[in-house]
Each structure stands twice: as C-alpha cells, then as structure tokens.
Amino acid sequence: MSKIRWGILSAAKIGTKKVIPAMQKGVYSDVVALASRKAETARAEAAALGISKAYGSYEELLADPTIQAVYNPLPNHLHVPWTIKALEAGKHVLCEKPIALSSAEAAHLLDVSRQYPQLKVMEAFMYRFHPQWQRARQLVQEGKIGKLRTVQTVFSYYNTDPTNIRNQADIGGGGMMDIGCYGISLSRFIFGAEPTRVMGIVEYDPTLKTDRMASALLDFGDGTATFTCSTQLSPYQRVNIFGTEGRVEIEIPFNAPPDRPCKMWHQRGDEIEEIMLDICDQYTIQGDLFSQAILYNTPVPTPLEDAVANMKVIEAVFESAKKNGWV
Template structure:
C-alpha cells in the first residue's frame, strides 16, 4: 500500500511527544508537511524532524496537492472551521478529540465531509489498543456477567494559564479534554447510548473552565460514573463491574508503548492478568485511518460515533448548570 501523505496543522507538543516517532516507523504513513502561523517554528520543526515541507499558514498546507490527509490537533474551537477547509480542498481529516465544541457542530462537520466526499475520523487512540478490544470481547462473551457499572478516573495537574486546556475561549476544561474519554469508553463497552445523564462541575475561578467534573450516565439500568480533573494528582483507571466479576484496564488512555499493556480480570474463579506486547496505539490509529482511505472503507471510528459523544458532553454541561438529570 502506498504510504499516506499527511500534513500536520500546528507545531503541537502532543504530536511530537506522542505521535511522530511511531509514524516515522510506519510503512503506511508519511509525515509530509507541517504548518505553523509562525514560519520560524514551522521551519525549525521541519528541520529537526526531517519533515519534507513546511508552511507558514494552515491554508497553504491544506492547498498542497501532494497531501492526502490532514491531522488537526489545533485548539478545540478551531476544529470545525479547519475540517471544512480540508474538505473544500478534498483532504481527508483525522481530528483530535473532542471533534468539535458541541453536537450541532459535529453534525455539521459530518454532513460537510460527506458532501465533499472525504473521510473524517476523531482521534480516540485508545480504541485501537488490543487491551481495549480484548476488554470489550470479554464483556461480550459474558466473562463478568451483565455489566452493572463502569467507574472511570482520569486526571492531571496543569495550572499554566497559557495552556489551551485552561482557556475558556479555546474550549478548555476537564470535560472537553479528558471527560470525553470516560464518555467514549462507556459507550464503547455498553455498545449503546445512555438514556439520561447527570453532571456536576467545579468552575475554576481564575480560568473559568471546569477543573473537576463528575458524571453519571444511565444506560437504562447500568450506570457509568466518572470523575475527571485538570488540577489534581495524575491518575487514570477504568473498572468495568458486572454481576459476576470486574475488568480493570490499567493506564487506559495514555498507554506507554514501551511496556506491556494489562487488564486485570476478577471473578469467582480467581484473578488473572492478561498482558499485551508493547505496541503504539497512535501508530495503530493512524494506520487504520490510512487503510480506510486507501481501501475506501468506512473509518473505524465514525462521525456518527463522534456525534453521539458530543451529545453526551452537551447534556452533561446542561446538567451541571441546572443540577438536574438531562434526558438524551
């Protein structure tokens, strides 16, 4: 398969810290171009990382006829506009989560992509790790009986006022940044949508974004609970509870590619640890995206799925404001 020429919008710390190295090793992806509105930063990144082309504007990169697709790791409030600009230029898009700021925007992005014949995928990398696929398989096989609840904790500590996660106008805050994972994993494991949600949020008095948010998703019996925080001790874990056991996914989101992945299964028969060879979930994610483009297949994480996630986020924000359950 011919490698996919991909361009990167912005000189993102996340991209170079998490994604670039595995993509350089991939035979399916070629990081062809990078853009920054600061030409010097774009040139420096191009030179340091041996990226063939650099541009001093996002629009110039998108216009490059040699590009097949664009990765959008820009601040959340810019996602919709640049999805549409990429679609106008016939470029496929893999966009960082959350795909947009609300469900209406996600619907607009999906329709625009369809209208222009491009593939659009939200970058939830965890979905591609074998440990998550195995966890869902165990649930579907009835390993722990019917699921009764899922408990998720995800947190980090960031008090930098200039960080986009702490800027309200950019779509900052805990629910957008990491609560989206708790919602996505619950919907993935339950394989359906919640019927109602309840949310509570603490709004940081300095940044005016939520820095600690908890939510309950009611799936018509089973309930999935989460707490996410941006100014608390770093932690992440997901435990799936069933009538006959539990499955705990360790390091569920920011998996470390150099070490074995693990899930812990507890049932009346005892405990066992299932391990997975070290693997890079970002490489798997981008390669799945490339395969969908080259073989004209549906992307493995559809815009419909992304719209579902944004509907839950919208409802949780509404619930946090009203202190009431919100029906979906």
C-alpha cells in the same frame, strides 16, 4: 506497499511529541509535511522530525496537491473550521478530540462531510485502537464478566497554567473537553449504546472560568457508568468494568505507554488473571487504520456520527450540572 501522504496542521505538542513520531513508524502512513503559523517554527519542527516539507501557513499545506490526508491537532475551537477547510481542499482528515465545541457544531461538520463522500473524517480517540481496549470489549461481549452492570473511570492531572490552552475557557478549555470526553466515549464504547439520561456535578475555577472537576452518572438502562475528571487533582487514570460475575481493570487506560507492555486484569469469581499486552503505540495503530480506510476505501473505524453523539452527552452533563437534575 502504498502509503498515505500526511500533512500536519500546527506544531502542537501532541503532534510533535506523540502522534507524528508514532505515525512515522506506521506501515501505511508517511508524514511528508508540517505547517505552523510561523515558517521558522515549521522548519525547525520539520527538521527535528525528519519531515521533508515545512509551510508557514495552514493554507499553504492544504494547497499542496501531493498531500492526501491531514492530521488536525489545533486548539479545540479550530477543529471544525480547519477540518472543513481541509475537506474543501480535497484532504481526508483525522481530527483531535473533542471534535467540536458543541453538538451543533459537530453536526454541522457531519453535514459538510457528507458533501464529500469520497473523503474520510474521523475523531482521534486513539485509546479505542489499543489492544487492551479491544480485549476489554471482547471480554465483555463474550460474557466473561457476566452481565455488564457498571463502568467506573477516573482521569485527572494538575495544571493551573493560565497560558495553557486547556485552561482557556473561551477556546474550549476545561476538564470535560480535554479528558472527561474519554470517560463518556469509553462507556459508550463498552456498552455499545447511548445513555438514556445523565446526572452531572461540575466545579469551575473562579479565576480561569474552566471546569476543573466534574463527576457524572450515565444511565444506560441495563447499567450505569460513572466518571470523575479533573485538571486540578493528583495525576491518575484507571478504569474498572464490572459485571455480575467478574470485572476488567485497565491500569493505564488512556495514555498507554508505547515503550513497555500494558497491564490489565480480568477477574471472574475468585480468580484474577493478569493480562500483559505486547508493546505497541496506539497512535501508530490509529494512523495506519485511518490510512487503510483511505487506501481501500472502507469505512473509518469510528464514524463521525459517534463524535456527534459523544458531544451530545458532554453537553448533557453540563446542562445537568446547571439544572441540578437529570437530563
């Protein structure tokens, strides 16, 4: 069976600890190279992961003609520049979220990508491909909770390390870019629509200057979505989807464990069904789906237009918080 040959830009932990090991289990994905700004780091990480090629620069990896696709888990401010460089080098790109620092930057990437119609580009919102989210959306679409009315999301962790890229405002750090983007993405995913207006409240860390807690209300016309995200709260994540006749609750909606079954609940009336999902790795599924899109020249599961739309809502939340009103 054919596999897509993947190269990894950087030795970022999300890649070395989660994405690469998962993709190595894939049916359609073959990770063959890893690049870092330091050759010794690249060699050490590649050796630890059983990857055959190691490069001391991103340019060297992109120049390798045997690599077909690139995974870009670089810091947020490098997502668009290096995704464009990868496209220019003739590589398909799976780029970590958020796709860009602004909707304008994301739109620029979309425009550039259209110059390479033979190449695939996708934002790596891996959660959407987990069976629990596919099941949740199916239940909503089939009317199993009645009419969809509101979605509630909480996603938080505690991290005040100033050296962590999530806490560096000048390179796209902060809670909204890191985890608030999930609250927006999933709401759009479940409603199958864009919010008409948003209201946001954002609190900033006085020293780090990053947004450390944000809450928002998204108006979808026929329903609403609310979320709170924070980089300085007790670690927690949960999603509840409410309809006129029932609800769906997802226990671990984003960091779904790859080594044990995931759990969700479907309530209709007074009856609550506990749903156990088979063990799987959402990063493996994501890598294989993207690889299949390349192999069979089919559309990627999540088009780049979706990434641009998500960035627009993120910006609207920030703008609303500044204006203290609806945007």
